Amino acid sequence: MKSIFTLLFSGIFILSSITTNAQISTSTGGAGSILPNSPISNTNVGIGTINPTATLDVNGDIKVKNAIFSGSSLADGQTFIDSNERNQKCIVFKAGNLVNSNNSRMMSFLDFPASNINAKSMFWFSIDDRSDNQRLRIYAETGGSSTFVLNNKIQQEFVKIFEDGNDKVFMHFPKPNSRVVIGGFGDYLLEHKFVVRGSAKIEGNILTDSNIGIGTSNFVDGADTYRLSVKGKIRAEEIKVYNTWADYVFSKDYKLPNLKEVEKYIAENGHLPNVPSAKEVTEKGLELGEMVKIQQEKIEELTLYLIQQNKDMEELKAQMKKIIEKK
Structure with a gap:
């Protein structure tokens, strides 16, 4: 990609040496396509525009090998035949190898207006593998929800973070072998689903349907299994025990x-x-x-x-x- 942009800007430098304040017409080829800007005091370079507003201003798509850029955007209130038409018309950036017969590429960024398909305007960014399996997607509504998703090789979710637009957030790891390690790497204490290396504070209730061990993982003593096992001393202001009486x-x-x-x-x-x-x-x-x-x-x-x-x-x-x- 770096070499592509190097060639692109090298070409721009050559054109600017032919004529200053130049606009490149997209109608016909040849030297006659290089025209002065209007106004002629404009020192930017434009392609398809006679009044460029940036150092390089392109009116239309930029196509590099394995990439498509589009500066166009559609106003809210659009009507599309289906989501496929919407997707094709709302492409801002596509790059990477072609991955299916619809000319989709591995990386896509789309800008959706509010339409009959989606009530709110939103952006969409995704990365697929070469087998056309979507591995990452990020999308968010204007004034609404935000979503981040990671998929495995067969497009099953294994990480999702969602915010509903009103500060209600959830994160899930739906796979049964999911693990979370804080303060260490994923191979630390493999027998545990959740590991924190260091102090942890929870301001709320802790609920479990199983056992709790402090300093020990052994909950069995003879024929009895204990919900709470502590290796060490216990200090408390009061202990309440439910039992029969004498x-x-x-x-x-x-x-x-x-x-x-x-x-x-x-x-x-x-x-x-x-x-x-x-x-x-x-x-x-x-x-x-x-x-x-x-x-x-x-x-x-x-x-x-x-x-x-x-x-x-x-x-x-x-x-x-x-x-x-x-x-």
Whole structure:
């Protein structure tokens, strides 16, 4: 392309050496086609115009090998037979190899007026491969939406960014093997769909239908799978746990162990009944909700023991009072 424009401007330099302030007529060939501008004080070069407004002003198409340029534009309110006619009449730039029988080339830029085909004026830019598969397209409406699309080799979308003209934006990666890596390259941590190397802040809710791991990717412990797994310490102002509670201790049919049975159990096992041993906690961990319930169970059992002891003490006091009164 650089050599093409070098030849083009070299030709312009030669023409300007023949006559200054020149306009090149497009009617007939030969030296007679080089005419003075009107007004003659105009020092620009024009092709197809006698009053060029730029250093080189071309009224009509510029055709270079494998490229077509057009400076024409259609006013809004046009009527076209179909989209093919619209496309042919709205070409601004085409370049690259021919890719189909409609004389389409690999790169296209079109300027569409508002018409019976599209309600708003818009531009269209696309790049195809040599098999006539569109790989990139960008288009936007005047005062309206904007769209950027990348397609694969069979013209399936794998990236799309869309803005509706009112600041509502979405970006999607519809292919199941899509990945996003921020702060690294695409081959970093291949097992993850979304990777951020560095701090990330989300001002809003984070929702997942799966599990969350902090410092670990292991969510299984024995037969249980945990929604949240943390390797390290957890600090919180408050933790709320939903679990069953120990009020069954106060049920009439609850069998409260007598203290001799409790004493014997402790002597044999080294811990309270229904309470995990130190070895079990070390090996299997501690279920917070279940442990709080067990502790509540023991508190309620202790309360029943105290109530019973208080009754026994009151009875002893009454008996002692009777003995003292008899004396």
